[in-house]
Amino acid sequence: MNISLRNNGSVLVVMELLFLLFAIVVLRNTFVPESVALTTVVALWVILVAASYIAGEFESTARANFGLTLRTQAAFGMTYAGYSIMHGLWPWCELVTVKFWLALWLYLNAFAPIIGLCLRYVTRQPVLLVTDLHFTKTRLLRWWGFECMEVITLEDLPAWLKANSDDRGQVAKYDTIIVDSSNPKTEHIVAGLAGDYFVDFIGVPSFKMNTYLFGPHPRPIASYSLSGVGRRLKRVVDLVLSALAVVILSPVYIVTSIIIKLDSPGPVFYRHRRLGRNMRELRILKFRTMHRDADKRLAALLDSDPAFKQEFEEKFKLTHDPRVTRVGRYLRRSSIDELPQFFNILAGQMSFVGPRPIVDDEVKYYKEHSLVMFRVPPGATGRWQVSGRNDTSYDSRVQMDTSYVQEWTFWEDLKIILRTPSAVLSRRGSY
Secondary structure (H helix, E strand, O other), rough: OOOOOOHHHHHHHHHHHHHHHHHHHHHHHHHHOOOOOHHHHHHHHHHHHHHHHOOOOOOOOOOOOOOOOOOHHHHHHHHHHEEEEEEHHHHOOOOOOOHHHHHHHHHHHHHHHHHHHHHHOOOEEEEEEEEOOOOOOOOHHHHHHEEEEEEEOOHHHHHHHHOOEOOOOOOOOOOEEEEEEOOOHHHHHHHHHHHHOEEEEEOOOOOOOOHHHHHOOOOEEOOOOOOHHHHHHHHHHHHHHHHHHHHHOOHHHHHHHHHHHHOOOOEEEEEEEEEEEEHEEEEEEEEEEOOHHHHHHHHHHHOHHHHHHHHHHHHHOOOOOOEOOHHHHHHOOOHHHHOOHHHHHHHOOOOOEEOOEEHHHHHHHOOOOOHHHHHHHOOOEEEOOOOOOOHOOHHHHHHHHHHEEEEEEEEHHHHHHHHHHHHHHOOOOOO
């Protein structure tokens, strides 16, 4: 059986985590038969998942999670320490035996990698293989979760990318290109190409099966990427802040939804088409602030007033927009219309801090400067949002988005987050 999936990384992680939950249940019932509390299993699983994420277990797209690696030992150690602390604070988390911990360690280091191998074999992702050797490794790649559809040499890669991409560098044929990086020079050459194309390049330094478990492991090849630890910390902050925001602001969601329905006919939410990471389409969730026939009103306005048309072509916004409802105008000035984006952040489509999400027609302006902003997820807030928003020029927006990605640090994100409340309350540049 072969289930071919495009972009199957997240699917595989979910499947492996479900197997992990099942394993914890079996081990608890076997080695801690007196344990009866469901919270024991749930707490163990949640702590182990969080520790595995922090340790970087889910970063690789070309190997099973867990195994005899330093990451697995770090995840196990953090889980043991975390659960011990929680057991001391929360009596519903029952004491588990040493035998349970030894069995869990054995599962993570021996059985979980085998389960991962099997899952990847039956959910293979179509890829292009780039290798300079006279023989291919397609059979082993199947066990790693890849179905090799084409094999080309490194010399042919530039021409292949040019022939199979559009003018923006998007490659429609494959989401992932596997590169035989056993020669260190190969990775350097591919990294030079990666900056011009929106496709994931995965370098495989060795095609031996023991490499799959012990290393050196496959890793992404890119001209620019966030550091591993920083990227994980950034995602942890995204999840924590957005989850807290959804819970705390739930009354605001309810009241705003009622007011929108009473003010004008139409849905409460509006799904705006934007471009996300790697220029993939993203539907940003917002409270509806425009009339239901907004597109017709805009077309009529632009045809009748050259000044409005020029303003819209320059900024893709109008200072006095007749499409906006009475309630919508207040929602925009107070930025309440942006609050549903926390659900996009929870889903991993956006980040709390990042470049401004743009529409398809704006790409031409960024292309003249740089498309590096599409290497990371767009943000609900960012340098532009805390620097005057619509009062800034369009060129300034492009430069701020680009410099944010190129100069990114975790501490810069924290500074932007701290500046966001005052920027929202001041309403500077919001309309």
